[in-house]
Amino acid sequence: MRPGTLFFVIGPSGAGKDTLMLGAREALEATGRYVFARRAITRPAGSPGEDHEAVSDAEFEGRRTAGEFLIDWEAHGLRYGLPASLEGELAAGRHVVANGSRAVVDALSRRATRLVLVDVVAPAAVLARRIAERGREDSGAICERLARVVEPPPAGVRRVEVLNDDTPSVGVERFVAAIENAANYLTLKRMPFLTGRRFCAYLPVGGTVDGRDYLGPGKIELSNGTAAVRTEVQAVEPSGLLEADEIGLSAEAFAEFAMPEGSEVTIRRTPSPESREALTGKLRGEALSEEQYRLLIRDIVESRYPDAEVAAFLVAATQKLTDREVAALARVRTGFSQRIAWPDRIVVDKHSMGGIPGSRITLIVVPIIAAHGKFLMPKTSSRAITSAAGTADAMEVVANVELDPAGLRRCLEQARACIAWNGRLNHSVVDDVMNAITRPLGIDSNRWSVASILSKKFTAGSTNVIVDLPYGPRAKLHSLEEATELARLFEFVGQELGLVVEAHPTDGSRPIGRGIGPALEVRDVRWVLNRDPQAPPDLLEKALFFASRILAWDPDIGSPEAGRERAVALLESGAAARAFEAIIDAQGRRAPPIEPGLLVHTVRAGRSGLIEEIDGWAVAGIARRAGAPFDKSAGVDLKMRVGEEVRAGDALFAIHASSAADLDEAKRLAEAEACYLIGD
Numbered sequence: 001m002r003p004g005t006l007f008f009v010i011g012p013s014g015a016g017k018d019t020l021m022l023g024a025r026e027a028l029e030a031t032g033r034y035v036f037a038r039r040a041i042t043r044p045a046g047s048p049g050e051d052h053e054a055v056s057d058a059e060f061e062g063r064r065t066a067g068e069f070l071i072d073w074e075a076h077g078l079r080y081g082l083p084a085s086l087e088g089e090l091a092a093g094r095h096v097v098a099n100g101s102r103a104v105v106d107a108l109s110r111r112a113t114r115l116v117l118v119d120v121v122a123p124a125a126v127l128a129r130r131i132a133e134r135g136r137e138d139s140g141a142i143c144e145r146l147a148r149v150v151e152p153p154p155a156g157v158r159r160v161e162v163l164n165d166d167t168p169s170v171g172v173e174r175f176v177a178a179i180e181n182a183a184n185y186l187t188l189k190r191m192p193f194l195t196g197r198r199f200c201a202y203l204p205v206g207g208t209v210d211g212r213d214y215l216g217p218g219k220i221e222l223s224n225g226t227a228a229v230r231t232e233v234q235a236v237e238p239s240g241l242l243e244a245d246e247i248g249l250s251a252e253a254f255a256e257f258a259m260p261e262g263s264e265v266t267i268r269r270t271p272s273p274e275s276r277e278a279l280t281g282k283l284r285g286e287a288l289s290e291e292q293y294r295l296l297i298r299d300i301v302e303s304r305y306p307d308a309e310v311a312a313f314l315v316a317a318t319q320k321l322t323d324r325e326v327a328a329l330a331r332v333r334t335g336f337s338q339r340i341a342w343p344d345r346i347v348v349d350k351h352s353m354g355g356i357p358g359s360r361i362t363l364i365v366v367p368i369i370a371a372h373g374k375f376l377m378p379k380t381s382s383r384a385i386t387s388a389a390g391t392a393d394a395m396e397v398v399a400n401v402e403l404d405p406a407g408l409r410r411c412l413e414q415a416r417a418c419i420a421w422n423g424r425l426n427h428s429v430v431d432d433v434m435n436a437i438t439r440p441l442g443i444d445s446n447r448w449s450v451a452s453i454l455s456k457k458f459t460a461g462s463t464n465v466i467v468d469l470p471y472g473p474r475a476k477l478h479s480l481e482e483a484t485e486l487a488r489l490f491e492f493v494g495q496e497l498g499l500v501v502e503a504h505p506t507d508g509s510r511p512i513g514r515g516i517g518p519a520l521e522v523r524d525v526r527w528v529l530n531r532d533p534q535a536p537p538d539l540l541e542k543a544l545f546f547a548s549r550i551l552a553w554d555p556d557i558g559s560p561e562a563g564r565e566r567a568v569a570l571l572e573s574g575a576a577a578r579a580f581e582a583i584i585d586a587q588g589r590r591a592p593p594i595e596p597g598l599l600v601h602t603v604r605a606g607r608s609g610l611i612e613e614i615d616g617w618a619v620a621g622i623a624r625r626a627g628a629p630f631d632k633s634a635g636v637d638l639k640m641r642v643g644e645e646v647r648a649g650d651a652l653f654a655i656h657a658s659s660a661a662d663l664d665e666a667k668r669l670a671e672a673e674a675c676y677l678i679g680d
Contacts, residue, residue: 004033004095006086006112007179010102011120012338014127016164016171017099018050020120023172028097028179035089037098040069040081050099070111073104090114095183106154116182117159118175124339126165143341158182163298163335181268184209188222188263191241191248199231199253201267207244209267211235219270221304222247222257229257230270268304275299279309282316290328297332318445323489326451327496333455334497340405340461342412344376348550349457352468353446353486354387355475357616357623358536358638359512360521361468362391363419364528364543365550367580370417371570374554378412378460380422388623388635389518392421397522397632400588407587414586415579422456446476446486454493454501464500464553466546470508474617480505502549506542510642511616513539517628517635519596520656529577538641544568597626597633597656599663603670605678608647611640613677619653622673626657626666633658640676652676 011017021036028034038053040063045054055063060079064072072081086096090112097118100108109115122130128143153159160178164171186209191202201220203211214220214233221230231253236242247265249257259265271279278292288296300310321329350365362379369377381391392401401421403411411418457465467490470476471483483505494501513524513536527535528543544567551563570576619636627634639651646652655670657663 003113004090004093005114005116005183005185006090006108007095007097007116007118007182008105008108009097009099009118009120010105011164012122012127014130015120015122016130016168017120019168020162020164020171020175021050021097021099023168024097024176024179027172027176028095033093033183034095034097034179035086037082037086037096039099040083042079071100071104071108073101075101075103087111095179097179102153105157109154109157114185115157117153117157118178118182119159119161120164120175121161121338122163122165123335124341127338143343165335181266184266185245185264186247186267187243187245188254188257188259188261188265189242189246189248190254190261191250193250195250195252197252199229199256200234200250201231201253202234202236202242202248202250204242204244204246205235205237207242207246209247214267214269220267221270222249222265222267224259224263224265227257227259229253271299271304275304279305279313282313285316285320287322287325288328290331293325293328293332294335297329297336301336314445314448317448321445321447323492326447326489327493329448329451330455330458330493330497333451334458337456337459339459340378342376342378342461346374346464346553347376347378347462348464348466348553349377349379349460349462350466350468350546350550351453351457353449353470353476354390356470356472356508357388357511357516357620358514358521358524358539359470359542360389360391360394360515360525361512361539361543361546363394363522363525363580364539364576365547366417366419367529367576367583368543368547368567368570369550370415370583371575371579372551372554372566373416374556375416375464375550376412377417378408378462379417379419380408380460381419382422384629388516388620388628389521390629391419393629393632394518394521394525395419395587396421396590397518397594398590399584400590403587411583411586415582417579417583418587419583420587446482447489450486450489450493454490454497454499458497458499462499464550465494465502466550467501467503468546469503469505471505472508472510474615475508477505477508500553504546504549506545510614511619511638512536512542514638515596515635516616516619516638517596517623517626517656518632519594520635520637522593523596525580529571529580530574531572594632596635596637597631597658597663599657599660601655601663601667601670602639602651603653603655603675605640605646605648605650605652605676607678609645609678609680611642611644611646611676612679614638614642615673615675615677618673618675622655622666622670622675625662625669626655627659627662631658631662634662646678 009017025036040055041052042057042060068084069081070084070086082098089096160182162175162178203209205211212235215235219230220233221228242248275295278288278296282288366377366379369375383392384390395401403420469483469487471480477483487503490503491501515521515524524536524539528540544564547567548560548563551557551566552560557563557566623636634657637654639653640646655666
């Protein structure tokens with residue numbers, strides 16, 4: 001007999017786990033296939049909460065020593081245990097539903113043959129309201145509880161999510177559906193049928209999953225967690241072709257799925273009719289409501305649509321999204337992550353649309369704000385995708401940037417700011433799905449990006465966000481008009497999310513600073529922070545512009561003019577430089593730091609004249625060919641700037657690399673590219 005599945009229910013305080021389990025118990029136990037665990041707890045009988053077996057500390061310890069618990073743990077001053085007798089229920093093929101702690105998932109995965117985490121989630125505002133309604137904790141304790149860091153489940157443990165943000169009846173319906181779907185493991189079998197391009201699955205009548213329930217025009221999706229295939233369904237009467245717990249695939253569908261016979265799979269219906277209607281509406285150019293986006297995005301994230309349909313939706317969305325739609329998308333996206341709660345009233349962040357070589361102002365602005373001491377600034381940034389360096393690549397020259405949530409919080413406590421990689425922190429499951437489709441197709445939408453950016457700022461706990469919108473011929477935004485319109489949209493959507501957002505168009509027609517590539521950009525940053533005469537004036541000026549506007553959010557400062565005075569004072573006193581070193585120490589100092597590559601080739605002017613233009617994209621391409629950003633020592637050091645006079649033979653820029661082969665490749669590209677436009 002196939003063993004049952006242990007459904008281990010987890011979720012934050014206020015998520016409503018007990019309510020959902022109580023509501024689902026009647027429906028699931030009536031099937032005879034489910035058992036709801038009764039936990040032993042060192043809490044008196046009759047206490048508020050679940051029906052439990054009350055035991056003393058001594059009795060609990062005795063039973064634990066005697067091996068009477070499948071698993072046990074401590075939380076909130078109490079001890080909890082699941083009885084070992086549940087192993088017998090699982091062995092008999094019954095599914096067990098138990099409420100538990102994330103802390104024991106790893107240990108439990110080694111005890112249960114089949115384990116599924118049922119993660120009950122709700123938006124932070126809903127959690128806070130429910131906890132407050134209990135009347136047991138004050139607002140400070142509630143914020144502290146919501147701020148607790150949630151570690152991801154161990155690799156290999158199956159997880160299903162249940163969103164409980166509606167009425168109890170809706171939540172119970174979702175909970176039951178999630179468990180039933182996850183419980184319906186079937187064994188894969190290849191059928192000797194050829195169906196051409198129409199993939200087909202076969203389910204036995206009266207089986208574990210009755211094929212008659214899936215007949216009709218809809219399709220199902222088979223999945224084993226790593227691969228999936230969508231098929232039509234045929235029902236097979238008892239004939240020996242299929243066992244009760246098997247599902248067959250036609251030869252073509254089996255080949256497409258590429259999983260061996262005997263693999264365990266689950267099935268689910270393809271998108272809901274409401275979601276499908278929303279998608280087709282967007283393809284017709286209609287504006288969608290927030291609820292329609294919520295249904296549609298959830299089905300997309302849960303892989304209920306083929307990539308081609310998602311791509312078609314994204315193309316339609318890039319062509320037309322109203323302001324209200326962008327705001328609706330941003331709100332919907334916040335529901336896929338729990339918001340981080342910080343103790344400070346003002347938590348600031350900065351974002352740049354990027355695309356400008358150099359321009360590493362974040363590594364200057366963040367230390368200035370940290371030195372000011374009035375705001376928290378948990379800055380998370382990306383690595384480069386097509387450029388010579390991202391903010392995280394540059395910071396990694398001097399410090400560890402791969403912080404986990406606990407490391408992030410520790411860093412903020414020590415230094416009041418961080419400059420970390422967002423890959424482990426601002427994780428967005430929506431972006432995971434969307435980027436996998438949009439990047440290969442080259443699909444990009446600035447309006448879609450506004451929803452993505454601000455939803456992540458919201459869930460990161462930010463209250464005030466400043467946005468840099470560079471515009472120029474090679475920038476993502478091509479004109480001042482385009483940047484100004486996007487600034488307006490950023491501020492509108494921020495207001496809809498309850499954020500204070502300032503967005504500023506900036507000149508992106510040329511590189512900012514001298515260095516292009518991680519180590520060279522950090523060199524420029526240190527020159528600015530240490531008030532070195534070699535500091536690039538344009539890098540300093542742009543950093544002061546944004547720092548002054550962030551500091552203006554301090555009521556004691558109140559204006560960008562006063563903010564600039566404060567920023568300059570923090571630089572000149574050395575406070576900003578000390579704050580940068582404190583951030584590096586809090587994140588984990590790299591010793592020694594990475595220096596610019598020792599292999600250098602200088603590109604010289606072929607004629608005399610005035611430098612009229614520098615092609616930043618061409619220069620960044622040379623830096624990448626030299627090895628940046630993966631080789632953090634590689635890059636390009638600009639020796640001359642726009643507006644300067646140059647004579648034939650003068651150095652225009654130097655290429656740095658750590659590999660002779662990379663340097664040769666970069667030299668060849670430099671010979672082919674006209675990076676500097678020199679006029680008479």
